[in-house]
Amino acid sequence: MTDSELKGAVLPALKKPGGAVRDFLRLAMEKELADAVILPMKVPSGDSFAWILMNDISLLDDAVPIAATMPVQGAKALRSLTRKGPGNLKIIAVMRPCEIRAAMELSKLGQVHPENLILATYDCPGAVQLQKYVDDPAGSEEYFAGMLQKGKPDDSAKPVCHTCENFSMFDSDIHFGYLGLSEKEVLVIPGSEKGSALLEGLGLDLTKDLQAWEKGIDQLKADKLNSRKSTFEETKAQLNGFNGLLSVFANCIGCHNCQSACPICYCRLCYFDSETAEQDPDALITAAEKRGGISLPVDRIMFHTGRMAHMSLSCVSCGQCSDACPVSIPVADVFSYVADQTQRTFEYTAGRNDGDPLPLRQFRKAELPGVHELVKDADAEVPSHE
């Protein structure tokens, strides 16, 4: 499906984009085109959201399709549901683009089976940082309403949202678009055959051309790409050399929360939580004797770089790791920057659903000439990470 021939249908949006999404889902369930839906719902205390799998239409009234913050990455919810196979329920999941992208990565890793899922995204304005939301739910809702109106993040949003270029339709089955349109309409756009079949089944009139919406997206994308460039420059300067990295992670308490919150890190037992990762006490004492002193424990930088080596090719820059860090380390800023570099090596974008396998599951015969060449200039200084 090329962009030019792609058309969408208009949904009435009297209740703002979220309301239009809810009405759409209600219709899909009523017409039995979906057995259930997965949506965020406010938790009883009112200061957070949880993913709810619902097949009772009446529950939809309390759902918040476009939630202000994201406590649990949606891909984790999809994994818990489909990790053993697609199941036989047809389920529509409405999630942020970075959540759908993480689900796509997990499906390439055999952890999500999306065959019976209909993945729906929307123009994501960003998400409020979790801590801010928990501290002040009412105020955060106001911030988020403003973000939703402008379609872009403000200061309450996660830092990675400001540099996110994949905030809109990204290989989902259906997409709800509202950017660049009047406040009264929301577009529903098919992104796959599965998505088209659903919209046809619902009898939606797919005749609306997408120009206005596409223009809105392009404008915002240009802004985001600019801020992405400048932010990455800053991160690069900040991380310069080993000491840069050390100072960013200086306060890391080694809780591994960043890893538990990460949708990509699905391993049940991470190497870094295992006995093998521990240093032998005798070796530490020998090292201390040889060097006059060493810092203990020694594995924090290992943990972070090890994680980068293992998963940065699949990092979707969702920012969950930063939200989870109890000592406010900007983990996601670092991972997002590193991911940009490593994914660029293979011209890969995490979350693409174009049949392209993970970079480490494929290769070209003639590529990456520098890797096996012995480095010529042995006296060279440690280069900066360009």
Added chain:
Amino acid sequence: MSEWQPKILAILCNWCSYAGADLAGVSRMQYPPNIRVVRVPCSGRVDPLFIMKSLQSGFDGVLVSGCHPGDCHYISGNYVARRKFAVLKPLLEFIGIEPNRVQFSWISAGEGERFATVVTKITEDVRKLGPSTRLVKKL
């Protein structure tokens, strides 16, 4: 105290480089005694963490050697290994490991001489760099 000697971990593929090392040995070729060999079934088996862990445990350098392109016993393990190393290399530089400390090469079972050359090269490179102090950070 005698002169400092670099300690280098050589992770060698069973089907090529390890046999290449053997050939160098039976041909009585001379190469520095600074390597400690670990045999793996394929260079594709080498997880980036093996390399980081060796440096953390006190090795001053790491050599990973597998079959030449097209010669992998398992058809494509060495190509995938190359991709893994391409990700790891900038990360190592990122944490301040000089590029010459970790080297990758292709050595076939028939290349005893090449094995000796590669080992001599990395030993001298690492000797110039001095003892590795990263990962186990000196205060």
